[in-house]
Amino acid sequence: MLNGHMIDPRLRTLRVLQQEGTVTAAADVLHLTPSTVSQQLRGLAKDLGVQLLEAQGRRVRLTPAAYTVLDHADALCSQWERAQADLAEHRRGGFGQVRFAAVSSALAALVTPAAARLREEHPRLTVRMAEEESEKVFSLLLARRTDIAVVIPTADGPPPDDPRFDQRPLLDEPQDLLVAPDHPLAGGGAVRLADAAREPWIGSPGRPDQHQVMITACAAAGFTPRIAHHANDWFAVSAMVAEGFGIAIVPRLAPLPPGDQVVRVPLRGEPVPSRRIITCVRWGSDRQPPIAHGLEALRRAAAERRARGRPR
Known part of the structure; x- marks a missing residue:
């Protein structure tokens, strides 16, 4: 090409x-x-x-x-x-390459299954994957260093009608409250975010998109979180929560340590905190077969995640 x-x-x-x-x-x-x-x-x-x-x-x-x-x-x-x-x-022949760039949770839960499907259904198509934060992928698209971005929209990102990009919703991902197993909120089913207003929180400023979700959700629930500690890696966040240093909001797709070190507690109320995951490609590129195959595989992976419902 x-x-x-x-x-x-x-x-x-x-x-x-x-x-x-x-x-x-x-x-x-x-x-x-x-x-x-x-x-x-x-x-x-x-x-x-x-x-x-x-x-x-x-x-x-x-x-x-x-x-x-x-x-x-x-x-x-x-x-x-x-x-x-x-x-x-x-x-003819189905040759080509498609490159994905995605935030970590989407890379693990959506892009990797999509890439596996592409490997099975289009064996001559080369797939490349990379973890990138949301604010960087738009420049990578323009520089033609990636083809499909899977990101969380942020205030600093391009607007939906930006003529350079084609941005489309992929999955609305609920947020869960992450607490230690012996925490008072751990055993009673879904809770309101306001129930945790007086708790110390684990913030993730190194993940601007996720950190903003937490701040915005808490503000909508009527309080400003008291951030006691910072961590960006989900396993580090989980370790702090498990030892009782604070609680956190985690996206439904976030990979957490196996076992019962921490408990996901579903949130209820209006609105339920969530974040939107979108796909973004260069405008006009979605008809190119490798990119079209990649987008279709992502849509199928997202549909499967929705069908599974809430994890443990």
Whole structure:
């Protein structure tokens, strides 16, 4: 596949710079040096005859001309994705590659089963998987370093109508309260989040999407959680909870240690805390057979998770 090489690669560099905000960050995503990124953008500006960047202290700012170029670049890239999909219809044999990037819980519970299904049903299709936080995957899509992102929408992410991306709901995932086995809330069935208002909490600031779910859910229940400890790994969170250092909100898909070290307690009330998991691809790329197969496998994996209901 040509993978976008028919379009000036410097336009991709400009798109990633817009998403990342700094030359250094864009260079990191593109696996280039900052000087190479700057050189590409200077060359593009010279060829177009317009100024694309303005110095702003030690940073750079996109000019109005740059935003005009980006509007056209978005349209060109979306049209090229559709062109590749149309051309793929003329090829036979089921060859190709699809790359997934996902937050850890979705990688374990949705992407891996989907990849296993693809391996069985499309053995000539190469599948790649990577764990990534939600805020990074959009730049990876633009840089063509991944094809399908499975993420949690955040306030800093692109809006649903962003012309660069096709974002679709995959699964609404309830949140559970995680407590120690001897905790008063452990044995009485579903509880209201407000019942835990006076408890110490385990926060996960290194997982901005999940941390924001906790803060928002507690606020909706009428309180601000007293965060006593921080941990990002679910096994670390579970260890703290098991020893009575606090409680936590965990997504239904989060992998926890086996055995009875901790107890998931379902939450009730209106609304029940949940987080939405979405798929995101480059606009127009969903018709390309490898990506279409990947999205279909994800939808089937999500349907199976819904059918299983609540874990222990």
